[in-house]
Amino acid sequence: MITTGKESSLRALESLMTEFFHSCTTNERKREIGECGSAVPNLIWNLVNKMWLGVASQDKMELCSCLPKLLLAQHKAMPFFIRNKLCKVIVDIGRQDWPMFYHDFFTNTLQLIQSPTMSSLGLVLLKTSSEELACPREDLSMARKDELRKLLLEQVPTVLGLLTGILETIWDKHSVTAATPPPSPTSGESDLLGSLLQGTQYSKLLSQPIPSLDDDSEQLCYLALECLAHLFSWIPLSTSITPSLLASIFHFARFGCDLRVKPKTPPSIYLLSSSNGEHAPPANGGGRPGHQTGGGSGRQVDRSRLGVLAMTCINELVSKNCVPLDFEEYLLRMFQQTFFMLQRLTRENNAHTVKSWLQELDESYLEKFTDFLRLFVSVHLRRIESNAQFPVVEFLALLFKYTFNQPTHEGYFACLDIWSIFLDYLTTKIKSRLGDRDSVLNRYKDALVLLLREVLNRIQFRYNQAQLEELDDETLDDDQQTEWQRYLRQSLEVVAKVMELLPSHAFATFFPVLQEDLDVYLGLQQFIVTSGRSQRLNITAENDCRRLHCALRDLSSLLQAVGRLAAYFIGDVFTARFSDALAVVERLVEVTCYGSQISLYDLETAVPSVLKPDLIDVHAQSLAALQAYSHWLAQFYNEVQRHNQSRFISLVTSTMDATTPLITAKVPEKLLLSACHLMLSMATTVRPVFLVTLPAVQNIFNRITESQTRRLPQEAHMLVCRALSNMLLLPWSNLPESEQQWQTRSSSPASLLAALTRHYRLQSTANQPPHRLGLEDTKAVLHQTLPVLRDIVDSISEESTKSRQICYQSLQESVQVSLGLFPVFIQQPDVTDEMLSFFFTLFQGLRVQMGVLFTGQIIHTFLSMFTREQLAASILQEGSAGCRVVEKFLKILQVVVQEPGQSFKPFLPSIIFLCMEQVYPIVAERSSPDVKAEMFELLYQVLHHNWRYFFKTSALASVQRGLAEEAMENEAQFSAAMQAFGQSFLQPDIHIFKQNLSYLESLNSKHKLYHRKLFRTSMLFHFINVLLQVLLHKSHDLLQEEIALAVYNMASVDFGAFYSAFMPEFLNGCQSVDANQRAVLCRNFKLERDLPSFTQSVHRLVNDLHYYRLCNSSLPTGTVKL
Helix, strand or coil, X not given: CCCHHHHHHHHHHHHHHHHHHCCCCCHHHHHHHHHHHCHHHHHHHHHHHHCHHHCCHHHHHHHHHHHHXXXXXXXXXXXXXXXXXXXXXXXXXXXXXXXXXXXXXXXXHHHHHHCCCCXXXXXXXXXXXXXXXXXXXXXXXXXXXXHHHHHHHHHHHHHHHHHHHHHHHHHHHHCCCCCCCCCCCCCCCHHHHXXXXXXXXXXXXXXXXXXXXXXXXXXXXXXXXXXHHHHHCCCCCCCCCCXXXXXXXXXXXXXXXXXXXXXXXXXXXXXXXXXXXXXXXXXXXXXXXXXXXXXXXXXXXXXXXXXXXXXXXXXXXXXXXXXXXHHHHHHHHHXXXXXXXXXHHCCCECCECHHHHHHHCCHHHHHHHHHHHHHHHHHHHHXXXXXXXXXXXXXXXXXXXXXXXXXXXXXXXXHHHHHHHHHXXXXXXXXHCHHHHHHHHHHHHHHHHHHHHHHHHHCCHHHHHHHHHHCCCXXXXXXXXXXXXXXXXXXXXXXXXXHHHCHHHHHHHHHHHHHHHHHHHHXXXXXXXXXXXXXXXXXXXXXXXXXXXXXXXXHHHHHHHHHHCHHHHCHHHCCCCHHHHHHHHHHHHHHHHHHHHCCHHHCECCCHHHHHHHHHHHHHHHHHHHHHCHHHHHHHHHHCCXXXXXXXXXXXXXXXXXXXXXXXXXXXXXXXXXXXXXXXXXXXXXXXXXXXXXXXXXXXXXXXXXXXXXXXXXXXXXXXXXXXXXXXXXXXXXXXXXXXXXXXXXXXXXXXXXXXXHHXXXXXXXXXXXXXXXXXXXXXXXXXXXXXXXXXXXXXXXXXXHHHHHHHHHHHHHHHHHHHHCHHHCCCHHHHHHHHHHHHHHHHHHHHHHCHHHHHHHHHHHHHHCCHHHHXXXXXXXXXXXXXXXXXXXXXXXXXXXXXXCCCHHHHHHHHHHHHHHHHHHHCCCCCCCCHHHHHHHHHHHHHHCXXXXXXXXXXXXHHHCHHHCCECCHHHHHHHHHHHHHHCCCCCHHHHHHHHXXXXXXXXXXXXXXXXXXXXXXXXXXXXXXXXXXXXXCXXXXXXXXXXXXXXXXXXXXXXXXXXXXXHHHHCCCCCCHHHHHHHHHHXXXXXXXXXXXXXXXXXXXXXXXXXXXXXXXXCCCCCC
């Protein structure tokens, strides 16, 4: 029987419901009951979902009988939230008992749908059933989940047939085809439409005018489409989705693209009936649309929402990539029908333009339609393209109109994404079918040229000023770009992709546009008036200033486009496109020289807040565009290495003449940084032999090394120092080692670095220990110097041995100074952080050049300075510089332990001791991830690169000789490391968990960790147990697949022991399940040895174990379980 608490809940519900629906109850009392009675359905919900197993059969039958009766009798008068809750409870009962103990559950729902007066309620129950039964929560066994899905799939044809009937009946009932002839297609569309929609049936249906629906019909269609949208999210594509159903859905999709169904007032479905005397929340305030029958208020459902829902249904179907052969014809029909709708959306007549038409439509509908186009192009174009019944080129023409008439920037961005997907598809297709390249390109050439021209127009102020001025160019988004930068970047990506497909056409379209704006820019010189030391741009008329502003903004954008296209002039096509590229580079050199010579950035203008930033930006973008062609210049240098280099030398010389005057603290930072980056690219990428001898470059050497010169901003200073260092240290391009002249070149880097570290070397503790008062000066010099040295070392770390040798010789004294200063600043984390960053870069790039003895001295110094007390003091300041110091120290040790050979092996015991005895105890129980990630990576690197330190025999030898004989050393340290990894799996931090699980898997993959005797006999089952417990607790659900894979790899070491020993022991240790349930769990865990089946068994075990625990917790105390 039902317990007293449950019984009283039901009696309370019955009493309240009786009073609520009594004819004498006042509206005020009904409001009171609504407020206090809302808890009663929650009590029933708890009863059904948490205590159902403990309810007696008779009482279950009572509830199964009375709840539907109550719902049927009073659903129109109920507050909508009580009605929805009751629907949910009825479905929850069906979820557990249908069909065995609640056999008429689904039949009742289908009968309600077929009842004219109850259809809405039936559809609410149907949608709730789809939500709760198709993708049930974890409170069901896996077998029950599979059963429910199978039962629902059996009902799908019937359900879809009923929904089709509802939509068709309402459409036919309100159709006015006979009375009103269909509108004629716009000019040029009728022939295309006739060939597209073969047979009169579809052309007739799709050309019908949209009927005017009454409120009840609209609401019913809304609910039917809601059901379809959810059903399509999980049912597979099959012939159950009939042509009639698809046609009906497309009928209602047209509600979104017709102005006669312009959005009206919010839906009436949120209103309670007049007898209730109160209102439910408004449309944007809570409940779902379509969940209230009756339309007594006279307000109409927003018809465009029907179009949005219909498009949602279509998108659910189109998003499925797995298409059965017998459904491909239906897909084609869908795309044909959508083509017709795209025609309607992009038609224009005397009454409106395409853009004004789209502006009038519902924004959500346009988003859904754009989503459909994206899915069509990305998922299905490859299926449809070759079908003669679908005119792809005409489709692209309509997509073009749709794209460039979008009423919002977001809509335009989304359409550009579609074009990018299409261009990627075309590029991939051509690369895989090089023989058909010309025929494929000829088919789409006109469309691509049109696209290129229009995208270029859209980024230019001269054509599109009003829209471009609306774009925000100040606020940064999550990708650290402004709205304007995003707009320009996406547009330039499309331009670049068209350039890759049609290089000559694209260049012929693009270059004249660039030339036009360049002529304006280069013509400014005639308007410059000089008075004394200042220069003024003599353009003052408001209209002229506005035109100049637009021209400069356009030139800046086009220069970025020029830079983006640089990659399409190098490599295999260098020779074929040489003349075009040379024209671009020569023009860019001319522009940069022009800007630097007349100092346009320093001009006084009539509108300084607008024109001066424009002039600076154009100058900076011209430098950046030229930098993008550094790889082309490098290839040009290679081609003319043994021939006449005069043209190349002229280009490089002019480039440096344009760049070096800008490298001064007086120049605006944006321009300064562009100049520095260009010089760095010339030194690093092009590497001409003569670069360092150019007077302009010599001038920069002198300016940087003179102590009296005003220092550049830090970023610019580092870039210039790296460029100068690379000129001296990097091997010259295209010359053999014998012609590199290292002997004569080696003194120059030493001179440069001596000048850069002049003040730093004076801080040496060998000369005199720094006084307390002098420490601040030392810190300032250190913070200025070490980032520069670190940057120089980093830039040559991947270069030739000779380059690194000369670099270290030039740095040797500064490294000694740094090591001497380290103990002085050990208590100052901000300084130690900088010093360790420098040493980390040294270890990464120059450890061989430093030699074993000096490297050992550095490691010894660090190990002696980082005592347990020092480590604790640093780590316990969460997120502080102290934590960063320890992390960088551990990074240095990671580099050390990865070094092959025996040089640094003597440090291994000390490093492992520091890791396990000093760092690990401090971080083990802390929830903060600080330091943990680096410590565990160090442990992994120790194990991975020093496996022989623990296991003397290789994995292969162990297998051949038998694992029982494998020799092992330092067992205690290995066990401690494994215990630390295991302990980390009990911590909540998911990032550490994922990292460490991947480390164990890597060690197993490379060294057969799980097969090693020590791990196999004393650790393996503990690790499997921990991982299964993590799955059970659902604390790391994002890593379910990774955990299941690790469990499989561990179990596969000895499947026999896993199934015969571990599984019974694991299940016996599981709390809150009885012996019979354990037996079922064990029986359901099939003896599978392949990964997919094993993983499925693991997930089934976790689900069912959780389900049994929920069931058992819902039973009353003392219940006998059979």
